[in-house]
Amino acid sequence: MIVALKEYEKRKTKYNLLLKKQEKRMNSLSNLRLAVFILGFVILIRMYTLKFYLIFDSVVLVMIILLCYLAHLHKNIENEKKYIAALKGINETSIKRLKGHWKDFQDTGEEFVDENHNYSYDLDIFGKVSLFQWINTCRTYVGRQRLKEILTKKPENEQIIHDRQCAVTELGAKIHFRQRLEAEAKIICNDKQDTKELFAWIKEKNDYILKNKIIWILRVLSIVTGITSLTLIVRIIDYVIAVLLDTSTSAPKIFYIIPYYIPIFFILVQCVILRIKREDRMKNLIIAEKYNYSIKTYRNMLKHIEKHKFKSKYIIDLCKTLYDNDAKSAYKQIDTFSKICESIVSRRNTLYPILNSILMLEYHWTISIEKWKIKAGDDFEKWLVIIGELEALCSIANIKYDNPHWSMPKIVAGASMITAKNMGHPLLGEKRVCNNLNIEEPYQVALITGSNMSGKSTFMRTVGINIILAYAGAPVCADEFCCTIMDLYSCMRTSDNLGQSISSFYAEILKIKNIVEASKEGKKVLFLLDEIFKGTNSKDRHTGAMILVKQLSRTGNLGFISTHDLELGEMANDKDSKIKNYHFSEYYRDNKIYFDYKLKSGISPTRNALYLMKLAGIEIEENNEDE
Template identity: 30%
Template sequence: MKMKDLFAFYDGRVNEFESARKKVAGSKVTIGWLRLLVFLLIPLSGYLLYPDWKIIVPIVIVLLGVFLWLVSRFTDLSEKHAFYERLVAMNQAEKAALRKEYTAFDSGSEFSDPGHPYAIDMDLFHKNGLFAFLNRTATRSGKRMLAQYLLQGSKDRKHVQAVIEDLKHKTDWRQKYLAASRQEDEEMEEAAERWIQFPVKKMRVIRILRWVLPVFSLSSLVFWQAGVLSDMQFILSLLIPMFLIGTRLKETNKILFTSSKAGEKWKSILFRLNELEKCEFDSKEMQVFKEKLLQGENSSREALRRITRLIDLADYRLNMLMGIVLNIFLAWDFWMQTLQMDWLAKYNSDFGKWENDLAHLEVWICAANYAHNRQDLTYGRLEGSQIQTERLGHPLLSPDETVYNDFQASGETAFSIITGPNMAGKSTFLRSVGVNLILARCGFPVVAEQFVMPDLLLYSSMRTTDDLSSSASYFFAELSRLRFIVDAIERGEKVFIILDEILKGTNSIDKEKGSAAFLNKLNELGAKGIIATHDLSLCRLGDESSAFQNLYFDSIIEKDELTFDYKMRAGVCQNMNASFLLKKMGLT
């Protein structure tokens, strides 16, 4: 799909969901007024019919039932309204992303780690980096899982590829699945964690009282209506369940208030599972995934359906009037507490597994969204010892601005030495290789017509900074990074190394000798990689050994103007532009 077609596609979805949102908003207002009217009728009926309590009580009970139904209906409409709001925002964010504006998407900065083999050099968690570019996750667990994929890769890339191919054309379902999630905040996360960890108690006395007290209260109501009990006797009989429930109020509130806050998370997961049920998948991988989560009486969906219903019922007591009536006649708190404990005893050990499965699905949706928005993609093959890429580009550049390059290296080639003037495209090419290798290791599509590389771990040294807090010089910091890479090789890791102008912190003679010696050591250790350098003396390695090959980018100076074609060629660069640029900018 071309860029203008993508803009039109997302524009259409914004208009569709905005129209649906306005329709739901109208229904929500109507139900809101009806809810208020019924609530006002409760005290009004008591006032008009007083003192005929035998008529007042049944009418109040009926009105409370109608009120509860309207509250439930209003809640459903509020959920639907928020759902469409999220869909509108989602498609507006996609339009912004096409313009390279990723502010709507978390950059994952908390996952940035200077000690990681490549995270900093490859701009994974920069505000306009790869994480923000891919990130469409709706939950904290999904965000953490996406970071894990980018930092570690996937163990089952074929599975991921099959799922992405299944999901990339299901934009409507992908977006509705993500929109079904609620915004998770720290308070919700902490409440969910506390509630899952509540010790499960048997509560034998409460289990008996939850049956006995309603029978006692309702019998008292019947006897009062029949004239067997006087008004005072009836009132005194109602104080008994209130007293017994009140003795457990502190513990009950702790459980039910915590579950009420945690319930927002359970509902979010349940809504996503409901969306999962609606989609018919083509791949066997997604069919099995769906069946695992949805089928059977003890499936995650059935379990979450039970607990969210229990939490909704427990929340009715938050209204003081409702709480009093429900506890007097139905021992509501005791029922809610014991039923929630029963759920915990059965399912609390499974919750982490469900959340982990759905976090993987969020990551697959992110990758499918990326695959939907670009057409110049393929799946990488990580195999063998040769490098064979055709029309390789950087994923963060749009197809219209991408200059594609081919890159090959035989199985004998340990290092490709890339020379070229400033701004000619060396660093961008290094990151194109690195970022696409990261994507391939995740099982995600890469920007290439063909992408075949050895299945190696990526290590890089491109951005080194000094550390004044530890009195570490730039040169020492750079040596520490190179030591970090060598340590990985020496402990048996098979690595692909990307280096950009190493040993910048020393003089030119030291740099020349040290760089050549380091590359020879890496070759002896069996490592493969790429290095970009301005040091043309390193290119002698390519003349002396088949373990090294020389490639270059070039610039064109014509009529006092400097231009670049950003195309890589075989050989050694002969044109440098630093002196030209200094003169051009009036610095010499």
């Protein structure tokens, strides 16, 4: 962690210095542009007064070229500055994450919160102070969606996890690649823009516009109209200059050969043609303009990805799709598409209506889009899947880089089991207390008792969140960790749902029903149950809990159940019992209560509810306390 912190601070300092240099360059260029304009203006006035019209025209041309070139340089430096600022911001964010200030990050994944999911709501995978908020560095919609899928779906087999682990290990060491990929997306960030509409649009084909006869007619007509209109425009400009300077027209006679009504006629014809199926074309142009920035982002990210050589088989196989299209890379294909979309954005220019009526730009843009769809449209979604996968893997790889002392878990086949050494909750930072764990045959249920606030729920969340990290291919917060692939279910947070007329107790019953049904289907289930049946009377709670524990332990599942019902622990004494008792305890010093949050074997020997009531000011009689 110290090594990572030093690296982030070094990079932050480096990019801060580069930013200052870029600002100086931009200021110098701005001053130079102003100087060129003033000097050129002075020369123009002088040449005009001396009637050196040829020199006057030459200076105008030189000024335009020079100012355009300086403007181009200024734009490039401005883009570089944005890129450097993004890299600086990434390192600042990384420093905050390491120092425990990640709870202030804006992207919490709140839209992914699902109270009905098997475990994500109970284990704080999304939302404020969540796993997603801590690890996410995805800046595109596809990346965030892919990270969400990885954190909420069980991998199919051990090989998938192993492949991810190899990819995460490689990417963890590639800090340059990870930060540059994030910076490319951060510059033009649009991470909430859904891609479904974009994918559907690219799959649509409008073949009518691609008929050779139509294309040739449109091209020839545009060229003829463009040339004839140019003569008309030159004549108009020549006339305006002549009036302003009080001289005769000076344009070459060639521009006066074509009568003015010919270009006007062609323009009128094209205006009529532009009305044909205009709604279809406008849909194309509107969507292209809407997703212009996203497409530009994907282009830049693909360019960065294609520059790198990878060693892990998982990433190599993933990136093969980038070169499947006629030996032309995905970046080059999407670069062509990006340029088309960027030119379409120019519709917002005030001169667009005039240019469109002369050149029929709408048709030519539509033709270009449809040709691109046919050539590369079928691969577009595959390319974005690669971007999303690499973004998600880079988010996970940050864990590997920031926490080099965490271990890569072993994923094994066979009977359900979890073993861990010094396992802690990854989100608790320095406050975490680590515990050892060994749950495997013949035991299948860990029954955890203990007093209030002793750490039972936190421990179960620790198990759950480390299992999720293990399945994601990430290192886990433990010195050693081994487990099998299981379907994770939890029932830890339940609340009344007034909209659906569901009480918290019934909501708990529905969650437990899902666990029981999954068990009956023969799935390997890992369940985390916190204070089951707490919404009913003590007798029914005890009876129901005993029946449920026996049923779940008979199916060959693996699970953790926390309870205040100490009598449940006696089930471990039954013949052939698959239940193992654990507990958390407290101790008292100077009339204060303390917790060590250490997992111990056996049933809890202590209770603290009455003591806590006393602290709250509730008067407890001694004889009642003894009872």
